[in-house]
């Protein structure tokens with residue numbers, strides 16, 4: 001007999017870990033206790049030495065599905081205490097707990113089996129869940145997490161559910177949202193006018209969808225619009241939703257329904273079936289497949305993640321279009337009343353329920369890159385699990401950017417990053433942003449004492465930070481946008497040393513007052529220098545040109561002194577020419593995103609776009625897998641080396657005029673950018689002696705560039721770091737802002 005102390009670190013709180021340990025101790029005939037600690041759980045075990053060793057092996061091998069054991073440290077303790085049982089004890093007073101709130105979890109295999117088991121008491125019960133799955137973040141009003149502080153408070157457990165809740169051997173031990181057909185929420189179906197329809201709500205919804213209708217379906221973090229993936233139905237959905245071309249996601253009933261249309265890697269399969277159940281961006285089997293759903297080479301696919309989804313699709317639909325219920329770019333609708341009012345004329349029916357959603361949370365969008373997850377949107381299923389930073393971020397509120405807004409709150413070295421919020425220029429999105437900040441501060445028990453925001457004075461996130469700093473006399477640190485991207489990628493990779501950053505994105509305010517976006521920076525959290533960039537081009541009309549990308553193409557051609565630019569881009573540009581001549585309403589920019597837009601227009605891919613980044617996405621889709629670079633030239637200006645893309649633009653114009661295929665030209669264009677980045681990084685490495693390169697910014701959603709540049713840099717012996725925990729887009733910058741603010745403030 002010996003006595004051993006154990007410390008287990010990792011994701012081991014709020015995931016059914018203590019009951020699991022309790023059962024494990026019984027299995028190995030061990031006595032003692034367990035309690036939550038500030039970094040995980042700690043326990044004491046008394047029993048035979050061999051049993052303790054077997055126990056430790058089981059901790060790693062049999063941990064509950066949502067737990068993640070980082071480290072187990074054991075140390076022998078002197079003497080025996082003579083424990084007579086194993087107990088879960090209170091945490092030590094004064095220990096600063098990591099208050100974690102679990103993300104929402106897609107239905108688990110056990111619940112799925114019970115859902116379709118006629119002998120189970122929850123057979124076909126649309127709200128079945130357990131300790132391993134179900135709603136969490138989206139129903140929590142306050143902490144500590146128990147039913148009374150969730151939107152399940154109004155549903156009192158029946159005796160059967162209560163017995164399971166109290167039984168440590170049950171999969172539903174302490175499962176706060178647990179319920180059954182007797183005590184749980186109910187599902188109902190409303191027609192287009194919001195009138196209840198009698199009968200089985202699932203059947204009513206299925207019938208309407210099968211006949212080509214569009215049905216609003218309440219999920220975990222909001223309401224979706226669901227319909228058949230057929231062309232006529234989808235066209236109608238686009239008309240009603242005012243969404244012309246932006247791709248929709250598909251919900252596939254089984255993996256095989258996804259494999260019919262996409263080739264899946266083992267990693268992508270694992271992502272799709274993971275408890276977070278994100279939308280995974282997959283390559284279609286051919287570019288021309290399902291063009292009415294996605295006009296580009298990829299398509300977003302997810303599996304059913306609530307019991308309602310499973311019942312809806314069961315045996316009838318292999319694939320359904322599933323898109324957030326909102327109009328244009330407003331936040332996802334999540335309340336019953338609001339749904340019926342706002343979706344009038346959009347939804348033909350409503351499959352709703354009386355379990356309220358406290359906090360809206362959009363579907364996450366992830367893809368595979370370099371054998372890791374690569375987030376395009378980190379939201380449902382991940383929010384609000386903290387991202388660990390390589391430093392203390394205690395008390396920082398980082399306010400993010402504007403168009404892809406997000407914020408994050410630091411506590412210890414945890415960073416609690418918000419989900420997708422969207423464009424703050426939208427009043428509903430802005431309200432969602434401010435109310436979620438308050439909610440996070442309450443949930444994680446943080447009153448910020450340091451604020452971080454972007455350098456851009458007009459971003460609504462900056463305005464918010466500034467007002468708040470004044471009102472509460474808080475320190476405010478303003479961080480240059482691309483520096484924040486670099487810091488975000490460093491923190492994502494746990495780095496705390498100076499790095500080279502290739503930061504390519506749409507736009508961000510530079511320290512010189514111009515719009516940057518094609519940057520090669522060098523620095524760390526404390527500061528940076530700008531070593532390379534793109535030749536600045538005058539961008540006519542600022543934001544207007546973002547949609548009218550023909551204007552950017554024209555401006556680039558003119559800048560490169562290509563004759564007859566109108567003929568290439570197609571259109572009338574006299575007005576634009578006079579603007580460029582006079583310099584009125586002209587904004588100089590070095591944005592890589594805009595260079596992409598302009599190139600797409602020059603290649604004849606698009607003149608106008610209906611959503612941001614469309615030109616770049618279509619250019620990537622059109623391109624061959626590999627290309628040959630056009631000549632790459634740089635020149636020096638004010639201590640910064642600038643990539644001179646005039647030669648590139650002239651070569652593009654020449655090839656387009658000669659009728660060379662878009663497939664070849666697009667690949668050569670991107671290959672040129674890889675070559676330019678490699679040259680810029682080599683120059684930066686020569687100046688600084690640094691060999692570590694971070695890639696960040698929205699342009700790195702482009703896989704041709706991400707893969708091509710990663711490969712090229714590694715071949716030259718550089719260490720390459722890309723994002724894997726937060727998004728490379730502006731949604732991820734708050735992480736970098738927090739790190740920089742903390743370092744500058746210290």
Ligand code: ZN
Nearest residue numbers: 108111130133
């Ligand atoms: Zn379950």
Ligand code: ZN
Nearest residue numbers: 158161180183
């Ligand atoms: Zn019940």
Ligand code: FE
Nearest residue numbers: 505508698730
């Ligand atoms: Fe950005």
